[in-house]
Amino acid sequence: MRMLLKWELGLEAANDAIRNGKMPALNQALMALIRPEAAYFGTEGGTRTAYIFFDLDDPAMIPAIAEPLFQELGSKVEFIPVMNSEDLQRGLSSISREG
Secondary structure (H helix, E strand, C coil), X not given: CEEEEEEECCHHHHHHHHHCCCHXXXXXXXXXXXXXXXXXXXXXXXXXXXXXXXXXXCHHHHHHHHHHHHHHHCCEEEEEECCCHHHHHHHHHCCCCCC
């Protein structure tokens, strides 16, 4: 299932990871694990935030994805099911029109 991983980094833990050089390795490990179709990085509400789109083949992968973000970066993590335009069209075409 296509997912949006919304990842809000904890301020102090992220500052430490940037200062001590751990951030690139943590990010590379995450990208290698989930093989995203797209990843965007910015800020939301004044917090460093990542928006990563990927296919979640097995929900049992959620702890392997989320725990390093919680433990190493004090992050808030959300997994949000999403669709691309083709998925939306397919879903809309399956709705029967009554009335």
